[in-house]
Amino acid sequence: MKLTRRELFAITAAAAATRAQAAETDRGAFAEQALKLAKKAGVSYADIRLNRYDYETLRARERQIQSVSSNTSFGFGLRVLKKGAWGFAASSELSEQSLAETVAAAVAVAEANASLSDRPVKLAPEKAYTAKWDSGYKTDPFEVPLDTKVELLLKINETALAVKGASFVNSQFSFVREAKFFASSEGSVIEQDLVRSVGEFNVTAVDRAKGDAQSRATLAQPSLRGWEAITDYPFVDEAEQAAHEAVEKLSAKSVDPGAYDLILHPSHLFLTIHESCGHPTELDRALGYEANYAGTSFMTPDKLGKLRYGSKLVNMVADRTQPTALSTVAYDDDGVPAQQWHLVKDGVFVEYQSTREQVAWMKGVRSRGCAHADSWASVVFQRMPNVSLDPGESKLSSDELIADVKKGILILGRGSYSIDQQRYNFQFGGQVFREIKDGKIVGALRDVAYQARTPDFWNACDGIASRDEYALGGTFRDGKGEPAQINAVSHGCSPSRFRSINVINTGRQS
Amino acid sequence: MTRDEAQALTKKILGFAKVPECEVRVTVSRRGFLRFARNQATTAGATDAASIQVTAWKGKRRATVTGSFDVSPDGLDEAAIKKLVADAEQLAAISPEDREYMPLLGPQEYAEVDAFDEETAAATAAVRAARIRDAIAYAKARKIVAAGFLDQSSTFYAVANSAELFAYFPSTSVGFSMTARTLDAAGSGYSSIRSNSFSGLDVGEAAAMAIRKAIASRGASELKPGEYPTILEAQAVGDLLPTVSFSARLADEGRSVFSAPEGKTRVGEKMFDERIRLHTDPAHPLVPASPIGPGGYPAGKADLVRGGVLKNLENSRYWAQQKKRSPGPFLSNLILEGEDQPLSKIIASTKRGVLVTRLWYIRTVDRQQALMTGLTRDGTFWIEDGEIARPIKNFRFNESMVRVLGEIEALGSPVRVGSRRGSVRVPPMRVSSFRFTSLSDAV
Numbered sequence: 019m020k021l022t023r024r025e026l027f028a029i030t031a032a033a034a035a036t037r038a039q040a041a042e043t044d045r046g047a048f049a050e051q052a053l054k055l056a057k058k059a060g061v062s063y064a065d066i067r068l069n070r071y072d073y074e075t076l077r078a079r080e081r082q083i084q085s086v087s088s089n090t091s092f093g094f095g096l097r098v099l100k101k102g103a104w105g106f107a108a109s110s111e112l113s114e115q116s117l118a119e120t121v122a123a124a125v126a127v128a129e130a131n132a133s134l135s136d137r138p139v140k141l142a143p144e145k146a147y148t149a150k151w152d153s154g155y156k157t158d159p160f161e162v163p164l165d166t167k168v169e170l171l172l173k174i175n176e177t178a179l180a181v182k183g184a185s186f187v188n189s190q191f192s193f194v195r196e197a198k199f200f201a202s203s204e205g206s207v208i209e210q211d212l213v214r215s216v217g218e219f220n221v222t223a224v225d226r227a228k229g230d231a232q233s234r235a236t237l238a239q240p241s242l243r244g245w246e247a248i249t250d251y252p253f254v255d256e257a258e259q260a261a262h263e264a265v266e267k268l269s270a271k272s273v274d275p276g277a278y279d280l281i282l283h284p285s286h287l288f289l290t291i292h293e294s295c296g297h298p299t300e301l302d303r304a305l306g307y308e309a310n311y312a313g314t315s316f317m318t319p320d321k322l323g324k325l326r327y328g329s330k331l332v333n334m335v336a337d338r339t340q341p342t343a344l345s346t347v348a349y350d351d352d353g354v355p356a357q358q359w360h361l362v363k364d365g366v367f368v369e370y371q372s373t374r375e376q377v378a379w380m381k382g383v384r385s386r387g388c389a390h391a392d393s394w395a396s397v398v399f400q401r402m403p404n405v406s407l408d409p410g411e412s413k414l415s416s417d418e419l420i421a422d423v424k425k426g427i428l429i430l431g432r433g434s435y436s437i438d439q440q441r442y443n444f445q446f447g448g449q450v451f452r453e454i455k456d457g458k459i460v461g462a463l464r465d466v467a468y469q470a471r472t473p474d475f476w477n478a479c480d481g482i483a484s485r486d487e488y489a490l491g492g493t494f495r496d497g498k499g500e501p502a503q504i505n506a507v508s509h510g511c512s513p514s515r516f517r518s519i520n521v522i523n524t525g526r527q528s
Numbered sequence: 529m530t531r532d533e534a535q536a537l538t539k540k541i542l543g544f545a546k547v548p549e550c551e552v553r554v555t556v557s558r559r560g561f562l563r564f565a566r567n568q569a570t571t572a573g574a575t576d577a578a579s580i581q582v583t584a585w586k587g588k589r590r591a592t593v594t595g596s597f598d599v600s601p602d603g604l605d606e607a608a609i610k611k612l613v614a615d616a617e618q619l620a621a622i623s624p625e626d627r628e629y630m631p632l633l634g635p636q637e638y639a640e641v642d643a644f645d646e647e648t649a650a651a652t653a654a655v656r657a658a659r660i661r662d663a664i665a666y667a668k669a670r671k672i673v674a675a676g677f678l679d680q681s682s683t684f685y686a687v688a689n690s691a692e693l694f695a696y697f698p699s700t701s702v703g704f705s706m707t708a709r710t711l712d713a714a715g716s717g718y719s720s721i722r723s724n725s726f727s728g729l730d731v732g733e734a735a736a737m738a739i740r741k742a743i744a745s746r747g748a749s750e751l752k753p754g755e756y757p758t759i760l761e762a763q764a765v766g767d768l769l770p771t772v773s774f775s776a777r778l779a780d781e782g783r784s785v786f787s788a789p790e791g792k793t794r795v796g797e798k799m800f801d802e803r804i805r806l807h808t809d810p811a812h813p814l815v816p817a818s819p820i821g822p823g824g825y826p827a828g829k830a831d832l833v834r835g836g837v838l839k840n841l842e843n844s845r846y847w848a849q850q851k852k853r854s855p856g857p858f859l860s861n862l863i864l865e866g867e868d869q870p871l872s873k874i875i876a877s878t879k880r881g882v883l884v885t886r887l888w889y890i891r892t893v894d895r896q897q898a899l900m901t902g903l904t905r906d907g908t909f910w911i912e913d914g915e916i917a918r919p920i921k922n923f924r925f926n927e928s929m930v931r932v933l934g935e936i937e938a939l940g941s942p943v944r945v946g947s948r949r950g951s952v953r954v955p956p957m958r959v960s961s962f963r964f965t966s967l968s969d970a971v
Contacts, residue, residue: 134664
């Protein structure tokens with residue numbers, strides 16, 4: 019049967035004639051009414067986001083599908099500025115009464131907040147935009163027949179389980195579509211549609227006699243693409259390889275702790291970039307606005323233009339325009355156009371990530387379009403753009419990077435990761451570890467994690483492969499804020515070399 | 529949404545189903561929150577949301593569809609809900625068979641849990657602001673930079689199915705947390721509390737605690753990483769304990785710290801100090817939690833660990849059937865009992881050791897050992913001769929809570945702590961050794 023979710027939900031959208039859908043067909047009128055009511059209540063600024071989010075997830079384990087689920091969330095969030103303070107209210111009810119109540123609630127929140135604020139919120143000037151944009155895809159994942167997805171998931175699992183010693187395998191596909199409508203009291207009306215896709219699996223091999231279990235997860239990465247993100251990746255071939263590598267880990271050499279040169283593959287290094295550069299260059303963190311949860315940052319304003327963050331090879335670029343990268347948009351949730359800029363240039367920390375509101379927080383800050391909310395029901399605040407390490411300028415290859423290592427480890431894939439609240443001390447594991455001796459890969463390792471201090475680590479970078487090996491990694495679920503929100507963000511890089519990094523053994527300790 | 533309204537709504541939704549097996553879950557929530565930083569309000573809001581989730585089975589084929597809806601009696605859009613049910617049925621029809629299919633549960637008995645407070649549900653933005661005002665004023669007076677969060681919610685949850693099961697659980701929750709930092713950014717303190725009612729929340733005391741820690745933690749010096757006798761405050765225990773998986777299936781499959789060789793588990797084995805009693809009880813008056821488990825199965829009282837012996841692991845209905853066990857116990861909350869002594873008494877009886885306020889960014893390193901890594905944060909101290917001798921720099925740790933619970937030297941009085949993993953009530957404890965593997969410069 020070739021019925022697709024699109025067919026199912028297209029019917030939902032058209033035939034059900036719900037108030038949500040009625041509003042969706044006239045979002046402009048609804049927004050206009052909301053902004054009118056807000057202005058009448060005496061606000062100095064207001065914006066409304068009427069957003070619809072579709073999610074589809076299929077999960078499989080071993081030879082069965084565990085769940086097929088789809089979720090649609092639709093509602094509106096209204097933000098107002100009154101007496102210099104923010105107010106926000108949201109509702110999934112799209113009636114006139116609900117709209118009036120929600121406007122009143124947002125205004126009441128702003129008035130209550132104003133009594134707790136002695137520095138009024140000021141928004142940097144921004145033009146009004148009328149725009150429509152979509153992220154583009156070759157194949158809408160919501161239109162792909164369910165049985166096609168199921169077949170591929172089960173094939174991945176079957177392939178992994180066919181490898182002798184592979185005991186378990188979990189896999190899943192997830193698809194997200196965001197239909198976003200933004201209108202502000204300054205005259206912007208912006209519509210954006212985005213589609214993101216990810217495929218994941220994890221193979222586990224168990225040695226029951228020894229009581230040991232080792233896993234190897236896919237190196238595939240999520241992206242701002244359609245179904246082609248799944249079909250362009252060799253999931254089935256990798257499942258076989260991953261199963262062999264999970265089995266191999268059971269008897270692999272346990273690493274001797276000590277200093278090693280590390281060659282880090284993009285499937286691994288993206289997360290190190292995310293944690294050690296993406297987060298500490300968020301201006302809200304640096305100034306204490308995230309102190310109660312995500313933390314602050316060692317990259318304080320006094321270090322701007324001075325901190326030698328990394329070696330001269332290290333150029334970190336923030337970019338919300340990068341094709342297929344997860345945080346790419348045309349406009350942020352403040353209505354600011356997407357941009358590209360350096361955070362670290364030639365190893366020196368040069369700029370923060372920022373939003374309209376943050377321009378007033380510190381001299382020299384530009385509005386960089388980093389405002390985001392993960393739902394119509396969530397408040398807009400600063401979130402991470404795509405942050406990537408520029409590839410090396412020379413034609414260096416990863417083989418050449420490895421050739422110049424006497425004692426080292428090649429690490430692929432995302433493993434255990436943890437970093438302190440100011441982004442100094444971190445520890446990262448991986449999925450695949452290869453021992454390097456005298457310029458050659460000599461075998462598999464296990465129980466590997468490295469610990470470092472952020473500036474020490476990036477200053478130890480002495481080689482970055484060329485653009486030929488550049489790849490994007492990313493995450494669907496970066497957490498920040500209270501109430502907690504998630505953000506999808508990508509990080510690009512080429513394989514890179516870091517000298518003399520402390521490696522610990524995470525194996526049996528008792 | 530009252531119980532009667534929930535029952536009428538779920539009955540109506542189930543009435544739309546054409547398949548013999550259908551389950552519906554309705555969640556209606558109202559949330560208010562206020563965030564502050566640098567001693568002033570930042571983002572705050574009030575949100576109303578309602579969702580309906582329908583799971584339909586066509587034979588053993590299953591699919592779940594969720595949507596946002598207006599569920600107020602006068603706003604209910606029956607056509608849209610009918611369509612949601614039909615979507616679930618059509619999606620189920622094209623889904624593969626669920627090899628772990630379990631028939632729907634019939635009517636169940638649930639523990640009586642009082643977790644709803646009218647006054648908390650009705651609290652306004654002005655009420656939230658009033659609670660925060662004093663905390664900010666107190667911080668300013670002590671030259672402290674405060675950041676924090678107050679959130680309050682009321683949630684009405686109902687689940688029903690075509691086998692006549694119906695369960696309803698209304699609850700309120702309110703939490704406050706605050707991080708206090710000294711003006712020179714050399715000291716940081718934290719406090720987090722949660723209750724089901726505003727009246728159970730002492731915001732002033734929590735703010736004062738965070739401020740005291742911030743001032744006391746200024747000027748931290750280095751202590752060499754290594755293994756030390758360590759006092760974990762209740763917050764630190766509450767941060768680490770919920771990271772342990774009590775899944776019976778993982779243990780049976782050889783993928784857990786509770787796995788034994790040759791496909792066996794460690795249930796029945798004395799793995800911990802004999803003073804350890806870890807249990808779950810949704811009706812506990814100080815940490816009330818939902819008595820409704822997965823698929824509507826009751827989440828009741830049960831011991832996980834008693835007298836240091838691993839008593840139970842959590843079995844899904846399917847896994848229980850496979851292994852010929854009873855389903856559950858489903859963990860509605862996590863309660864670690866302690867002994868009747870304050871933290872100050874544990875400190876006073878400590879010759880030398882580390883005092884940890886809070887743990888942060890905890891991630892699994894090795895599941896077979898329940899080995900976790902993470903960092904201390906917001907106040908770490910060195911104790912000598914029964915007193916806090918000096919603040920020390922933060923550490924990264926690589927440690928297993930399962931190992932730590934076998935190294936108990938002292939337990940204090942349990943308290944409810946703020947936890948992102950639900951309702952948790954735990955005591956502070958001193959353990960004979962805790963593994964700190966490197967220093968962190970973070971304050």
